[in-house]
Structures are given as structure tokens and as C-alpha cells.
Amino acid sequence: MKQLILAEKPSVAKDLSKVLGANQKHKNYYEGPKVIVTWALGHLLGLKMPEDINKEWQSWQMETLPMIPKNIGIKPLPKTGHQLKAIKQLAQRKDVSEAVIATDAGREGELVARWILEWVRFDKPVKRLWISSQTDKAIKTGFAQLKPAQQYDTLYQSAIARAKADWLVGLNVTRALTVKYQDNLSAGRVQTPTLALVRQQEQQIEKFRPQTYYVIELAVGEEQARLVQKNPYALREHEQAQQLVNKMSQKNGRVMQVVEKTKTESAPLPYDLTEIQREANQRYGFSAKKTLSLVQSLYETHKIVTYPRTDSKYLTTDMKATMKERLQAVSDFAPEVKTYLKSGAVVQQKAVFNDAKVSDHHALLPTEQKPNYAKLTSDEQRIYNMIVTRFLMLFALPHKKIQQKATVAFDTEQFIFTQNKIVEAGWKTTEENKTSTINWQEGMSVAPNFAIKKELTSPPKPLNEGTLLGKMEKFSLGTPATRAEIIEKLIKSELMERTPSGLQVSPKGKQLLELVNPSLVTPELTEKWEKQLEAIAKGQFSSGAFLQQIENDTKQLVKEVKHSEQKYQDFSLTQKKCPECGELLREKNTRDGKIYVCSSNDCNYRRRKDPKLSNHRCPQCHKKMEIIEGKNGAYFRCKFDGTTEKIPTKKEQKKKMTKHEERRLMKKYSQEEPQESPLAAALKAAMEKK
Incomplete structure (x- = not known):
């Protein structure tokens, strides 16, 4: 009898098959004496759309909202049906005794596998592979410690509750807004409060008015210190500052106290996904999506870092035994490793x-596998360097320094001079000593x-x-795995x-x-939902109670939109009229550039805003020509000299050039050749004499 192992991607299935001895390669799976390894392609199934559940929901109308189905149900995604069919055939094989879920060890990975097993009606035992790295050693250890899938039921309940909540809130509020204001307005449980965070910051910038203020500095030898104030912007006028200086200058100040403290600073903890995304954005300008993709590649393709979609910066105690081996894998990374x-x-x-x-996964670490740096791209190398450098800090001594603070008082006003003497640099190698040039003593007199x-x-x-990302983490908006996707969705939806x-x-x-509804704009409601989803995953809250609450909230949100008296102005509408129906054209961004589409729902007219640049060259100036959409079809036009040409059909493009055309072109280009230079003529004559 054989195990049916379900991986999330073909590349992971290939790695598993090598370790498990499944050497027979087929179109949709690998097979060995004891295992069959197949794969999903991300999600093969999704929740049914409204029109799949109720015919009345096919048209977008306010009367049919809110849509609250008793059971949403799942359906195959259109492009990956072939793989789902293959998995079903494998699941029904008589020699398959059990299944192993080997998708990503997280909420989404659990959902991917459970939906597939539900769809194919798998009724045999199911086990779970839970690993945090893709090395051969980790895979072997993981398969030796398979757990019953029931242990992860709460994780699945959390995943499906999240998917249904997004369906209920997202589809209902989006439809309500779109129908009411006659434009595609996308709202969501997490994306809307995330957008609001960006807008709040913008509003603070818009309200900001620069203010002048004054600071007073005291110089003692080569050192300076600023006047200590509760409000650093308190001195708004130069006259105020001057009066205070005049008052303090009447007599010498005195050193009230000199305090020395030894400060010990431990190394930072390893990265979780959100922190490495934040730092990579700060250092290299990488988007959150790009960083996630790079870490995923290091994990999945190169197998040199652990599972990326983690929200923890800590390690489990049983990992102490693996630290030396991980250190040996990066022994040539830096001199201090040895x-x-x-x-x-x-x-x-x-x-x-x-x-x-x-919780589900520990912090990001290098694996026990030695990296092949030649195979890494420059961007992968940057991210790997960040992960390893942070890992190595765990082995470095704490940073120790003696900090001296001398407080100088002029009557009630105080200035504090601070100096640091590094005792042990430890993990922090960049900080420099800031030693004092003054021998501070209590009671010492200081000139004004x-x-x-x-x-x-x-x-x-x-x-x-x-x-x-930092603000999203603070308000529990999304998870480390979904935050990059949320940002991309906001940008894609304009x-x-x-x-x-x-x-x-x-x-x-x-x-x-x-x-949109005020309760959906502020992060508090979404934060509450996210915490409840975490509680469901831990078995501390009921998914049924959560979804009942989501249904009630959805009804209220739709009701608020219906009764809203807000006005909407479509900024994408242009003053250009549709040549087919006369309605105004709307400007839209697409992957292929900006286009104009008709604002009427009954008209399908669309065209590019700017002409598309072709690879076809102008016969006059030899520059690339534009493709112009005309009444009688498309044609080439040169924007530099106005030359136009008919676009040849596929037949014409394939048609061979006649001998007459060849002679004509040869004659044309031979006439255009530059005249022979005097040097070339002399060389030619010399060669002929020989």
C-alpha cells in the first residue's frame, strides 16, 4: 500500500520525491515503491461566487444585498482543473491507503490541501507533514514524525473562517458601493483600514505648517549640550531665548552630579517576515512582495533558509542542538564564524x-545546508546576507559600554553632557567611542x-x-503571509x-x-476579527460564533451604504466622448499601459490612450513606428515624419520576397553605401599590383 503525498507546488513535489525514492516521473505525479507524490498549483479550488449560489445574485443590484448564503461551498478554478482531476484519480487508486498533507505549513497551506481532499471525497486516514525547512534532513525527519491531520483541524477552521469573512464583507460592501456610485469601488475587511492608515499619514502632512523655534546650547571646551526642556519647541521667539540666555549668563553654572552606568545591550533577535520586509524596503527599496518572493526562493529553490511566512522572532528550545550545524553551513560567511x-x-x-x-513557525534562520553562492542572484544574496548576519549576532557577546552623564545647572535650567566608553563591542561593531575631553567633577564651576x-x-x-508594514503589524491587519498581497491589491485596484x-x-x-463605512475604515474592527481568527487557530474561539458576528456586521455595513447621502465624483472620467454611443470615456490603468473605456455599462468600446510602439521601422527615418487604431483597422504611423504603412497580414508576413523585389532592394542599399575612402582605395590598388 502507498501514501498519497500532496505538495503545494511541482518544485516541492520534486524535492520530496527525491528524498522518498519516488523516481518514476509521470505528467502529474512521481511514484515510488511506497509513495505517490503529487502537487497542487497553489489554490485549485475557491469559494463559489454569488452567481454560482443564487441566479438572482448574477446581476449587481442593491435589492439583492446583503448576500448571506447558508453554505457558500467550493468550486474548481478554471485554469487548473486538469491537475485536480489527476489528484482525484490518484486518490481513488486501490493501492492508496492514506494521504499526507505536505503543503506549506501554515493557514493557507492547510486550506489548499483540505479543500482538495474534500473535493475528491478522500475517506482514508490523513496525516500532516509539518516542517520549517526544505533540506533533505528536514524532510526525512518530518516524515519520521508525521502527525494525525486532526491535530490541525483548528488551523483549517481558522483558514476557512478567514476566507468566508473576506467573501461576506468584501463582496457585499464592494457590490453596494459599486451599484450606489456607479463605479468599480473595491472595499475589504483588511485592505480598507490599511488604505486608511496611508491616508491618515497624508492628512497629517497636509495639516503640517512649519514652525520656527530656538534652541540654546552650552559649550564647555569642545563639547556641547542642549538645554533640557519638556517641550523642545517651547522657545518660539528669538527674544524669549535671548532673555533666558541673559538670565543664565549672570553667574557661572555648577556641575550638580556626575553619574556613570554600565549599559549592556543584547543582540537583536532573528527576523520574522514582517521585519525583514521592512528592513529590505529601507535598505534596498524592495517592495514587500519582492522580499517575500526572494525569501521564498531561498527556502524552496536553494533550501538555505527556513520557512519564510513566520510571525515569530524566537526559537524552540529543542533547536539548541541544531545551532552548531547551522553555524558550520555558513563557516565561510565571515571571519568571526570560525x-x-x-x-x-x-x-x-x-x-x-x-x-x-x-506559534506555527520559528524565526527566519539559515538551514544546515551549505549555500552555493554562485547560484544566487544579487538580490537573493542581499536577503540571505541579512538573514545570516542577524543569525550570527546570536553568538556574539552583548554590547557593553560605560555611559557618563554630567548635569550642569544654571539656577533651575539644566544641560546634560553624555559620553560613552565602549567596554565590549560585542555584536555591535559600528558604534564609536565618544570619550570626554573634560574631567567632570561634582561641584565644578562652568562658565556661561x-x-x-x-x-x-x-x-x-x-x-x-x-x-x-510596521503599522499593519501593530494593528494586526492581515498576517505576515498576506500583507504584501494586500498592498499589491490596493495598488492594482487604483x-x-x-x-x-x-x-x-x-x-x-x-x-x-x-x-465606505466608518467602522471599516478604522483598524479596530479588523484588529478584533484578526485576533479572533488567531484564537480559532489555537482552539480558543468558535468559528461558528465568529462567522455569525461577521454576518451581522455585513448586514449593518450594507445598510449603512444603502442609506448614505455621500456624493461621488469619478476622477477617472475624461471629457472625451465614446465614438459608438456618445457617453464619456473613462481612463484606466492596465498592464499594457493606459486605456480609454466607455463609461456606459451597455457599451464595450475601448482603445489605448497612447498609441502602441511597434518594432516596425519607418522606411524614411528608420525609427520605430506607432500602431494607430483607425476606422478601417490598424496601421503603422511614424510620429516623427508622418509616414504611414499598412500592417501586413500574417499571410503577407509569411510570403517570400520575389527576385524582382530582392534586386530592387539590393540596388537601393548599394546606392546608399558610402563612397570608398582614399585609404581603402590605396590599399585596394596595392593589393591588385601584387
């Missing part, structure tokens, strides 16, 4: 081992040497992907834009936030 290995690979940051703070400096308040910065200075809400997005 020192750590010689001293026994001792982890100095003991707090990293904490079972209570690891003041300077007044004029400064200007600086505006808040727009959110970039890194800072937005509610938000990437600009060189940061993220920016589009005019359409600003209006959406005005039109």
Missing part, C-alpha cells in the same frame, strides 16, 4: 529560546558660554512599504500609488474612504 565554532557555538542571546513565543540656534520643525514623512517619496492614496482611494 571563532564562534572554536568556542563551542554557544548562543549568547539566551532569550531567543522561548517555546511560548513560537551659550549659543542660540534657529531651527524649523520638519513634516511627517509619507508612509513607505516598510513603515506601512486606490493607492507608489511614488518616489512613498505610498500615496489616489483621488479614487480618498473618495472611497469617505464613502
Whole structure:
């Protein structure tokens, strides 16, 4: 009898088959003496759409909202039906005794597999492979420790509750807004409050007015310190600052106290997904989606880092035994690695081992597999360097410094001079000593040497992907695995834009936030939902109670949209009229550039805003020609000299050139050849004499 193993992707299935001895390759699976390894292609099934459940829901009408089906149900996705059919045939084989879920070890991976097993009506025992790295060793260990799938039932319940909640809130509110305001307005349980975070930051920038303020500095020898104030912007006028300086200058100040403290700073913990996305955005300008893709490649293709979609920065205690082997795998990464290995690979940051703070997956780490740097792209190398550098910090000694603070008082006003003396650099190698040139002593007299400096308040910065990810994490908006996808969805739906200075809400997005329900704009409601989903995954909350609450919230949200008196202005409408029906054209962004579409629902007219550039060259100036859509079809036109040409049909393109045409072209190009240079003529004559 054989195990049917279900991986999430063909590449993972290939790796599993090598380790498990499934050497017979077929179109849709690998087979060995004891196993059959097949794969999904991401999601093969999805929740049914409204029109699949109720014919009345096929047309978008306010009367049919809210749509609250008793059972949503699942259906195959159209493009991957062939693979689903193949899995069903394998599942029905008489020699298959059980299935093993080997999809990604997380909420979405669980949903992918469970839906497939439900669809093919698999009624035999099911086990779960739960691994955090794709190395051969991890796969062998994982298969030796398979667990009953029932242990992950709560994770599946959380996943399906999340999918149904997004269906109920997203489809109902989106339909209500779209029907009411006659434009495609996409709202969602997580995407709308995320958009609102970007808009709140913009509003702070818009309200900002620069203010002048003054600071007072005291100089003692080569050192300076600023006046300590509760409100650093308190001195708004130069006269105020001058009066205070005059008052303090009447007599010498005195050193009230000199305090020395030894400060110990432990190394930072390893990365979770959100933190590495934030730092990669800050350092290299990578989008959250790009960073996730790079870490996924390091995990899946190169097998040199652990599972990427993690929300933990901690490790389990049983991982202590693996640390030396991981360190050996990166022994040539930096000179200090050999020192750590010689001293026994001792982890100095003991707090990293904490079972209570690891949920599904531990922090991002290098695996025990030695990397082949030649196979990494430059961007993969950057991300790998970040992960390994943070990992190595666990073995470095804490950073120790002696900090000296000298407080100088002029009557009630105080200045604090701070110096640091590094005792042990430890993991922090970049900080420099800031030693004092003054021998500070309590009671010491200090001359009143003041300077007044004029400064200007600086505006808040727009959110970039890194800072937005931080805010999403703070308010529990989405999960580490879905945050990048949410940002991309907002940009794709034209509610938000990437600009060189940061993220920016589009005019359409600003209006959406005005039109959508206030409870869906603030992150509190979504934060509550996300925490409940986490509780469902841990078996601490009922998925039924959660979905009942979502249904009630959906009804209220739709009701609010129906009764709203807000006005909507479609900023995408142009003043250009449709040549077919006379309605105004709407400008839309697509992958292929900007296009115009008719604003009437009954008209299908569409055309490009700007002509498409072809590879066809102008016969006059030899520059690329544009493709123009005319009344009698498309044709080539040169925007530089106005030359036009008919676009040849496929038949004409294949048609061979006649001999007459060949002679004509040869004659034309031979006439265009430059005249022979004097040097070439002399060489030619010399060669002929020989």
C-alpha cells in the first residue's frame, strides 16, 4: 500500500520525491515503491461566487444585498482543473491507503490541501507533514514524525473562517458601493483600514505648517549640550531665548552630579517576515512582495533558509542542538564564524529560546545546508546576507559600554553632557567611542558660554512599504503571509500609488474612504476579527460564533451604504466622448499601459490612450513606428515624419520576397553605401599590383 503525498507546488513535489525514492516521473505525479507524490498549483479550488449560489445574485443590484448564503461551498478554478482531476484519480487508486498533507505549513497551506481532499471525497486516514525547512534532513525527519491531520483541524477552521469573512464583507460592501456610485469601488475587511492608515499619514502632512523655534546650547571646551526642556519647541521667539540666555549668563553654572552606568545591550533577535520586509524596503527599496518572493526562493529553490511566512522572532528550545550545524553551513560567511565554532557555538542571546513565543513557525534562520553562492542572484544574496548576519549576532557577546552623564545647572535650567566608553563591542561593531575631553567633577564651576540656534520643525514623512508594514503589524491587519498581497491589491485596484517619496492614496482611494463605512475604515474592527481568527487557530474561539458576528456586521455595513447621502465624483472620467454611443470615456490603468473605456455599462468600446510602439521601422527615418487604431483597422504611423504603412497580414508576413523585389532592394542599399575612402582605395590598388 502507498501514501498519497500532496505538495503545494511541482518544485516541492520534486524535492520530496527525491528524498522518498519516488523516481518514476509521470505528467502529474512521481511514484515510488511506497509513495505517490503529487502537487497542487497553489489554490485549485475557491469559494463559489454569488452567481454560482443564487441566479438572482448574477446581476449587481442593491435589492439583492446583503448576500448571506447558508453554505457558500467550493468550486474548481478554471485554469487548473486538469491537475485536480489527476489528484482525484490518484486518490481513488486501490493501492492508496492514506494521504499526507505536505503543503506549506501554515493557514493557507492547510486550506489548499483540505479543500482538495474534500473535493475528491478522500475517506482514508490523513496525516500532516509539518516542517520549517526544505533540506533533505528536514524532510526525512518530518516524515519520521508525521502527525494525525486532526491535530490541525483548528488551523483549517481558522483558514476557512478567514476566507468566508473576506467573501461576506468584501463582496457585499464592494457590490453596494459599486451599484450606489456607479463605479468599480473595491472595499475589504483588511485592505480598507490599511488604505486608511496611508491616508491618515497624508492628512497629517497636509495639516503640517512649519514652525520656527530656538534652541540654546552650552559649550564647555569642545563639547556641547542642549538645554533640557519638556517641550523642545517651547522657545518660539528669538527674544524669549535671548532673555533666558541673559538670565543664565549672570553667574557661572555648577556641575550638580556626575553619574556613570554600565549599559549592556543584547543582540537583536532573528527576523520574522514582517521585519525583514521592512528592513529590505529601507535598505534596498524592495517592495514587500519582492522580499517575500526572494525569501521564498531561498527556502524552496536553494533550501538555505527556513520557512519564510513566520510571525515569530524566537526559537524552540529543542533547536539548541541544531545551532552548531547551522553555524558550520555558513563557516565561510565571515571571519568571526570560525571563532564562534572554536568556542563551542554557544548562543549568547539566551532569550531567543522561548517555546511560548513560537506559534506555527520559528524565526527566519539559515538551514544546515551549505549555500552555493554562485547560484544566487544579487538580490537573493542581499536577503540571505541579512538573514545570516542577524543569525550570527546570536553568538556574539552583548554590547557593553560605560555611559557618563554630567548635569550642569544654571539656577533651575539644566544641560546634560553624555559620553560613552565602549567596554565590549560585542555584536555591535559600528558604534564609536565618544570619550570626554573634560574631567567632570561634582561641584565644578562652568562658565556661561551659550549659543542660540534657529531651527524649523520638519513634516511627517509619507508612509513607505516598510513603515506601512510596521503599522499593519501593530494593528494586526492581515498576517505576515498576506500583507504584501494586500498592498499589491490596493495598488492594482487604483486606490493607492507608489511614488518616489512613498505610498500615496489616489483621488479614487480618498473618495472611497469617505464613502465606505466608518467602522471599516478604522483598524479596530479588523484588529478584533484578526485576533479572533488567531484564537480559532489555537482552539480558543468558535468559528461558528465568529462567522455569525461577521454576518451581522455585513448586514449593518450594507445598510449603512444603502442609506448614505455621500456624493461621488469619478476622477477617472475624461471629457472625451465614446465614438459608438456618445457617453464619456473613462481612463484606466492596465498592464499594457493606459486605456480609454466607455463609461456606459451597455457599451464595450475601448482603445489605448497612447498609441502602441511597434518594432516596425519607418522606411524614411528608420525609427520605430506607432500602431494607430483607425476606422478601417490598424496601421503603422511614424510620429516623427508622418509616414504611414499598412500592417501586413500574417499571410503577407509569411510570403517570400520575389527576385524582382530582392534586386530592387539590393540596388537601393548599394546606392546608399558610402563612397570608398582614399585609404581603402590605396590599399585596394596595392593589393591588385601584387
